[in-house]
Each structure stands twice: as C-alpha cells, then as structure tokens.
Amino acid sequence: MMYEQDDLREAKRQIESTLHKLRETVKTLEGKENPSRYKSQITLAKRRIKAFTIAVTLIEQQLENGKNG
Template identity: 70%
Template sequence: MEFQKDDLIEAKRQIDSILHKLEETIKTFESKENVERYKSQITLAKRRVKAFEIANYLIENEMNNKN
C-alpha cells in the first residue's frame, strides 16, 4: 500500500499527540493513592504506548524511504 508523504506526516502528528496523552494518563494513574487498583489500566496504557512507538518507528522509516 502506498502512502503520500503528507499522510505519513499527519499520521505521525496524530500518534505523537496520542502518545503524549497516554504518557500523562500513566503518570496520573501511577500517582494515585491506591495504585494497585489501577494496575490493569496502567498495563493497557503502557501496551498502547509501545504499539504507537512501533507505529511511529515504521512511519519514520517509510518517510525516510520517500526522500
């Protein structure tokens, strides 16, 4: 599948925004008094961060190949 460079730039921008929000969410949950109560939410957010980091890496590689 072919993607335009503008589409890749926008996708990366959106992913960066989501990553920032997820990282803030993790900080919030980890600062809660009873952190064990939020363990599953923290795990889910961390897994999503990892998935978006992989997506960002792949987008960056694709953008570099377009140059």
C-alpha cells in the same frame, strides 16, 4: 500499500499526540494513592504506548525511504 508523504506526517503527528496523552495518563494513574487499583488501565496504556511507538518508528522509516526513493 503506498501512502502520500503528507498523510504519513499527519498520521505520525496524531499518533505522537495520542502517545503524549497516554504517557500523561500513566503518570496520573501511577501517582494515585493506590495505583494497584488501576493496574489493568496502566498495563493497557503501557501496551498502547509500545504499539504506538513502534508505529511512529515505522512511519519515520517510511518517510525516510520516501525521501530517498
């Protein structure tokens, strides 16, 4: 599926914003007095961080390919 360069840049920007919020959430939860109480939320946030990081990498690759193509 083909996407416009502007759409890809905006998607990347939105994902990066979400990544920032997720990383802050992990820091906050891990910094709590009893972080094991939040183990499932921390695990979910870390999995989402990994997934969104992959998405950003793929978007960056697509943007780079679009410049050369």
